Amino acid sequence: MTGVGSTEPARSGGAGSAGAGAGSVETGTLPAESVRRMFDRIAPVYDVMNHVMTAGLDRRWRRITIDETVRSGDRVLDACCGTGDLGIGARARGADVVGLDFSERMLERARRKEPAIEWVRGDVLALPFDDASFDSATVGFGVRNVEDLEAGLRELRRVLRPGGRLGILELTTPRGALAPFYRVWFDRIVPLLGKVLPGGAAYTYLPASVRRFPGPDALVELLEQTGFADVRYRLFAGSIVALHVGEAR
Numbered sequence: 001m002t003g004v005g006s007t008e009p010a011r012s013g014g015a016g017s018a019g020a021g022a023g024s025v026e027t028g029t030l031p032a033e034s035v036r037r038m039f040d041r042i043a044p045v046y047d048v049m050n051h052v053m054t055a056g057l058d059r060r061w062r063r064i065t066i067d068e069t070v071r072s073g074d075r076v077l078d079a080c081c082g083t084g085d086l087g088i089g090a091r092a093r094g095a096d097v098v099g100l101d102f103s104e105r106m107l108e109r110a111r112r113k114e115p116a117i118e119w120v121r122g123d124v125l126a127l128p129f130d131d132a133s134f135d136s137a138t139v140g141f142g143v144r145n146v147e148d149l150e151a152g153l154r155e156l157r158r159v160l161r162p163g164g165r166l167g168i169l170e171l172t173t174p175r176g177a178l179a180p181f182y183r184v185w186f187d188r189i190v191p192l193l194g195k196v197l198p199g200g201a202a203y204t205y206l207p208a209s210v211r212r213f214p215g216p217d218a219l220v221e222l223l224e225q226t227g228f229a230d231v232r233y234r235l236f237a238g239s240i241v242a243l244h245v246g247e248a249r
Contacts, residue, residue: 030205032102032147035145036102036103038202038205039082039103039105039106039202040103040104040105040106041105041202042202043083043103043105043106043108043109044105046082046083046106046109047083047085047109049193053190053193057236057237059085061169061236061241061243062085062086062089062140062169063089064236064243065086065138065140065167065169065243066086066089066090066093066138066167068165068167068243068245069136069137069138069165069166069167069245070090070093070095070136070138070165070167071093071095071135071136072093072094072095073094073095073096073135074090074095074096074134074135074136075095075096075098075133075134075135075136076090076095076096076097076098076134076135076136076137076138077097077098077099077100077127077129077134077136077137077138077156077159078090078097078098078099078100078137078138078139078140079100079124079127079137079138079139079142079143079156080100080101080124080139080140080141080142080143080145080146081099081100081101081106081107081110081119081140081142082101082103082106082110082140082141082142083106083109083110083113084099084107084109084110084111084113084114084117084119085113085140086138086140086169087099087110087114087117087138088110088113088114088117090138091114091116091117095136097117097118098117098118098119098120098129098134099117099118099119099120100119100120100121100122100124100127101119101121101122101142102121102122102123104121107119107121124142124146124152124155124156125146125147125148125151125152125155126155127155127156127158127159129159130159131158131159132158132159132160132161132162132164133159133161134159134160134161134164135160135161135164135165136160136164136165136166136167137156137159137160137164137165137166137167138166138167138168138169139156139166139167139168139169139170140169140170141169141170141171142170143168143170144170144171144209144210144212144213145209149214149222150222150225150226153222153223153226153227153228154226154227157226157227157228157248160248161248162248162249163247163248164247164248165245165246165247165248166223166228166244166245166246166247166248167243167244167245168219168223168243168244168245169241169242169243170213170219170241170242170244171206171209171210171213171240171241171242172210172213172215172216172219172235172239172240172241172242173210173211173213173215174238174239174240175239176238176239177238178238178239178240179239181238182238182240186206186207186210187207190203190206190207191203191204191207216233216235216242216244219233219242219244220232220233220244223244223246224246227248227249228246228247228248228249229246229247229248229249230246230247231244231245231246232244232245232246233245
């Protein structure tokens, strides 16, 4: 969960986020424990800052993700769930939702918002669920933090039944006429905002994590390589946000 063009900070993503090696917020790579601590620190301001910096558009993008991915009666995994907004939205559509994240402070907020959902602390690289145990899965603003993206996608495919849907809502490198504006916004203004926020290093990590993440077409190829078919995407907010949807083969 985690925007304008979703300036949401790089989300805590199931525990397999950034790996054990050295890194820095400036390069968008950090050891997993550092990522977890960073998101534990920003949990108190996470939702408010997301809504402010997206002018509320993040809510609309989540609704569209649910529209494209979730059906009433589905058993849904919201991976990298953060404070739970995407999973809560899926439950409102009649789904049976399990949310997973590796930041306990984020999960505490999710549990307060919706106690009826099962919120699990866990690792997206080693999901604690049986094969083919979900009808659909969503990831909102968290998959770019997974250390081994291919392995994370394969793990999501493993827990989906054949024909199950995966929806990935994520920041991407902007293109087109608005790209220069977004570069100023992400590379200069957002890190300045972070200086006055708890755990503000996350807002320096944000633009760096976007730069190193695969573009929309490359992510389509990776999804196809990891067991998904009929993969398509749509762009929002001048191409700074992409929603990819595919079906498990």
